[in-house]
Amino acid sequence: xxxxxxxxxxxxxxxxxxxxxxxxxxxxxxxxxxxxxxxxxxxxxxxxxxxxxxxxxxxxxxxxxxxxxxxxxxxxxxxxxxxxxxxxxxxxxxxxxxxxxxxxxxxxxxxxxxxxxxxxxxxxxxxxxxxxxxxxxxxxxxxxxxxxxxxxxxxxxxxxxxxxxxxxxxxxxxxxxxxxxxxxxxxxxxxxxxxxxxxxxxxxxxxxxxxxxxxxxxxxxxxxxxxxxxxxxxxxxxxxxxxxxxxxxxxxxxxxxxxxxxxxxxxxxxxxxxxxxxxxxxxxxxxxxxxxxxxxxxxxxxxxxxxxxxxxxxxxxxxxxxxxxxxxxxxxxxxxxxxxxxxxxxxxxxxxxxxxxxxxxxxxxxxxxxxxxxxxxxxxxxxxxxxxxxxxxxxxxxxxxxxxxxxxxxxxxxxxxxxxxxxxxxxxxxxxxxxxxxxxxxxxxxxxxxxxxxxxxxxxxxxxxxxxxxxxxxxxxxxxxxxxxxxxxxxxxxxxxxxxxxxxxxxxxxxxxxxxxxxxxxxxxxxxxxxxxxxxxxxxxxxxxxxxxxxxxxxxxxxxxxxxxxxxxxxxxxxxxxxxxxxxxxx
Amino acid sequence: xxxxxxxxxxxxxxxxxxxxxxxxxxxxxxxxxxxxxxxxxxxxxxxxxxxxxxxxxxxxxxxxxxxxxxxxxxxxxxxxxxxxxxxxxxxxxxxxxxxxxxxxxxxxxxxxxxxxxxxxxxxxxxxxxxxxxxxxxxxxxxxxxxxxxxxxxxxxxxxxxxxxxxxxxxxxxxxxxxxxxxxxxxxxxxxxxxxxxxxxxxxxxxxxxxxxxxxxxxxxxxxx
Numbered sequence: 151x152x153x154x155x156x157x158x159x160x161x162x163x164x165x166x167x168x169x170x171x172x173x174x175x176x177x178x179x180x181x182x183x184x185x186x187x188x189x190x191x192x193x194x195x196x197x198x199x200x201x202x203x204x205x206x207x208x209x210x211x212x213x214x215x216x217x218x219x220x221x222x223x224x225x226x227x228x229x230x231x232x233x234x235x236x237x238x239x240x241x242x243x244x245x246x247x248x249x250x251x252x253x254x255x256x257x258x259x260x261x262x263x264x265x266x267x268x269x270x271x272x273x274x275x276x277x278x279x280x281x282x283x284x285x286x287x288x289x290x291x292x293x294x295x296x297x298x299x300x301x302x303x304x305x306x307x308x309x310x311x312x313x314x315x316x317x318x319x320x321x322x323x324x325x326x327x328x329x330x331x332x333x334x335x336x337x338x339x340x341x342x343x344x345x346x347x348x349x350x351x352x353x354x355x356x357x358x359x360x361x362x363x364x365x366x367x368x369x370x371x372x373x374x375x376x377x378x379x380x381x382x383x384x385x386x387x388x389x390x391x392x393x394x395x396x397x398x399x400x401x402x403x404x405x406x407x408x409x410x411x412x413x414x415x416x417x418x419x420x421x422x423x424x425x426x427x428x429x430x431x432x433x434x435x436x437x438x439x440x441x442x443x444x445x446x447x448x449x450x451x452x453x454x455x456x457x458x459x460x461x462x463x464x465x466x467x468x469x470x471x472x473x474x475x476x477x478x479x480x481x482x483x484x485x486x487x488x489x490x491x492x493x494x495x496x497x498x499x500x501x502x503x504x505x506x507x508x509x510x511x512x513x514x515x516x517x518x519x520x521x522x523x524x525x526x527x528x529x530x531x532x533x534x535x536x537x538x539x540x541x542x543x544x545x546x547x548x549x550x551x552x553x554x555x556x557x558x559x560x561x562x563x564x565x566x567x568x569x570x571x572x573x574x575x576x577x578x579x580x581x582x583x584x585x586x587x588x589x590x591x592x593x594x595x596x597x598x599x600x601x602x603x604x605x606x607x608x609x610x611x612x613x614x615x616x617x618x619x620x621x622x623x624x625x626x627x628x629x630x631x632x633x634x635x636x637x638x639x640x641x642x643x644x645x646x647x648x649x650x651x652x653x654x655x656x657x658x659x660x661x662x663x664x665x666x667x668x669x670x671x672x673x674x675x676x677x678x679x680x681x682x683x684x685x686x687x688x689x690x691x692x693x694x695x696x697x698x699x700x701x702x703x704x705x706x707x708x709x710x711x712x713x714x715x716x717x718x719x720x721x722x723x724x725x726x727x728x729x730x731x732x733x734x735x736x737x
Numbered sequence: 738x739x740x741x742x743x744x745x746x747x748x749x750x751x752x753x754x755x756x757x758x759x760x761x762x763x764x765x766x767x768x769x770x771x772x773x774x775x776x777x778x779x780x781x782x783x784x785x786x787x788x789x790x791x792x793x794x795x796x797x798x799x800x801x802x803x804x805x806x807x808x809x810x811x812x813x814x815x816x817x818x819x820x821x822x823x824x825x826x827x828x829x830x831x832x833x834x835x836x837x838x839x840x841x842x843x844x845x846x847x848x849x850x851x852x853x854x855x856x857x858x859x860x861x862x863x864x865x866x867x868x869x870x871x872x873x874x875x876x877x878x879x880x881x882x883x884x885x886x887x888x889x890x891x892x893x894x895x896x897x898x899x900x901x902x903x904x905x906x907x908x909x910x911x912x913x914x915x916x917x918x919x920x921x922x923x924x925x926x927x928x929x930x931x932x933x934x935x936x937x938x939x940x941x942x943x944x945x946x947x948x949x950x951x952x953x954x955x956x957x958x959x960x961x
Contacts, residue, residue, distance in 0.1 A: 238929065320886065326884060328928070418901050418902060452790060453789075456794075457795050484899045485900075485904060499811040503808045506804075507807075517791075518790060520784045521782050521783050521784055531779070538768060542768055549814060549815075549818040551749075551752070551753050552756055552818070554825065554895060554896070555753055555895045558923040622739060622742055624742075626890065631931050635934065637919050711794075713790060714792045721790065
């Protein structure tokens with residue numbers, strides 16, 4: 151029955167190929183083509199990444215050389231900065247908005263918005279998403295959310311300064327921070343963004359279930375599609391909880407409802423429960439697509455089938471399920487009943503098991519391979535090794551007694567950045583280099599790619615590894631000036647070292663920007679199958695036209711990872727290439 | 738790396754540190770093993786002319802093996818963490834010394850119940866940002882907050898507990914070494930979060946007696 155549905159859906163899409171020219175606005179702005187929407191998400195995310203990165207550098211300046219003028223920032227008006235000096239309330243806005251932008255407006259739009267949109271139809275053999283107009287709305291709602299979020303910097307009282315976790319009651323009443331409409335706009339923006347994500351995830355789920363090409367069974371899906379499918383389900387289940395919590399927070403602020411204010415009978419910990427019930431699955435929303443991307447890249451450039459395909463799928467499902475029952479590990483020291491701490495400690499420890507399965511399977515994929523060290527592969531390998539560090543450092547805070555000490559210190563900051571920068575962002579960089587030829591029809595420059603990779607990889611570790619030491623030394627996160635504390639004085643040289651590495655990390659990204667835009671216009675023309683890969687997107691032209699394939703949709707004959715198969719002389723065997731069966735004797 | 742830990746000065750602190758170092762050793766060895774294997778594979782299986790990659794989809798026995806071993810280690814760590822967590826957070830050992838700490842933007846208000854051992858009476862002593870306790874005695878800390886969430890952090894004692902408005906949270910420590918220790922706030926609490934700190938002075942038995950006599954001179958007369 152499933153195939154009948156996909157065939158009729160395919161037939162419906164046939165009509166779309168013959169649309170002809172749509173004009174500028176329908177092609178580039180209000181486009182319903184999944185590939186154009188993907189590019190829109192990509193450019194929005196990259197723009198926000200520049201902003202989020204600059205905020206991080208401002209913070210690093212303050213932490214290394216507290217209360218000295220930041221060079222080149224003397225023009226920023228009061229009360230944001232005073233002659234280039236960052237005051238404490240602006241510092242709080244910086245870390246709040248750095249995290250907010252990077253999580254909601256960089257990693258989500260690029261990993262889920264861009265690559266979800268680009269890859270799902272192309273890799274399952276569909277001409278577009280199930281609901282193209284909804285898809286367009288999803289992007290424009292996201293763009294609106296981005297504008298509302300940035301507008302927060304322009305209102306009196308400044309932007310939200312209560313951390314990206316926005317713990318009530320700090321955020322529930324203007325008097326505690328002095329931030330008025332900044333926090334309100336932050337709430338409104340995230341509510342709009344969650345509608346955007348909900349529209350996207352409904353589309354992803356429907357498309358993957360209904361529009362797979364003939365022969366594309368669930369267990370022939372590439373792992374990156376599995377990861378996006380699971381992510382869409384996570385978003386569908388977790389975002390409504392965030393939206394509800396945000397609405398309650400807004401009502402507390404605007405109408406004095408006291409959901410989270412104890413003076414009116416509210417409960418501050420309720421916010422934390424609701425926020426982390428969303429917030430922990432959110433972490434997996436950001437890492438699962440990178441896991442899928444890493445799996446594609448490792449298999450292609452090792453010229454080997456992915457090791458333990460089904461275990462990889464089940465591990466992602468297990469991570470997604472367990473992700474919903476571990477939120478309490480963010481709240482070990484919150485005053486939550488400590489008996490609950492034990493159950494959350496157990497579920498958190500158990501989540502290390504599927505993560506370990508994935509890591510070992512990636513190693514198994516490398517074993518016996520014929521490994522090509524291309525730029526995407528380097529990013530894929532960096533993703534695996536950095537994710538190992540981020541995963542292992544998570545075990546420390548999973549142990550509730552150890553968490554007593556490291557909770558709210560830089561150990562946590564180091565951990566989250568090894569997962570979300572070392573993991574998600576290296577995965578994202580790998581994806582950009584790997585699919586750039588398919589997206590834009592041109593290859594990225596390998597030399598620039600490798601310069602960018604190595605400088606980023608070294609500087610990244612220079613920034614975030616020493617943060618473990620700061621955490622062990624007891625340095626609290628979100629403090630404005632470590633020199634205010636006697637016990638942190640000896641750690642200051644480490645802070646200076648981190649800041650210098652951070653500037654190197656920022657500078658390294660200039661290479662990426664140059665490579666990206668240079669390749670966009672002057673890169674070598676890409677072949678249809680640029681990397682000799684098996685998945686369906688490589689059977690379409692680079693870049694694919696409206697409707698992706700010509701008259702006929704591809705038909706799928708096998709799994710996505712038949713590399714170095716004995717059935718053919720080449721070391722790849724695309725999913726859609728028909729083979730005359732060999733006589734039984736050869737087996 | 739663990740030599741960067743501030744010197745421990747509490748009873749349960751050394752147990753936290755040894756659990757910390759156990760996890761550090763397990764994760765450290767795992768990391769070195771995984772990275773060695775990875776780098777070895779990258780060198781051994783780099784592309785060479787004329788060699789084709791092995792056509793292999795997995796190995797069920799290996800996969801079961803590493804799943805079971807990982808699960809075993811994780812459950813062992815949970816079992817080893819559980820008693821210490823219970824001892825620190827779920828129990829309140831008998832204590833003669835009580836202190837009430839009320840967090841507010843941006844200071845710690847410390848209240849001692851005085852000789853009558855009860856809060857809210859005449860002989861209460863209030864002091865901002867200075868906590869005085871004797872060494873080798875269980876100190877019960879009742880944590881409150883007047884405004885937003887704060888977190889009382891005493892790095893040397895491996896003590897951390899959030900203070901939540903609307904609640905009295907019971908917690909405790911027992912210092913093992915006299916000295917003066919910093920007491921920062923660890924939870925973002927507003928623009929003055931950074932720099933919100935106090936000091937804990939752990940006195941030797943004699944010094945503590947002198948401190949008590951200095952603050953409640955009349956009580957000594959009543960007692961004798």
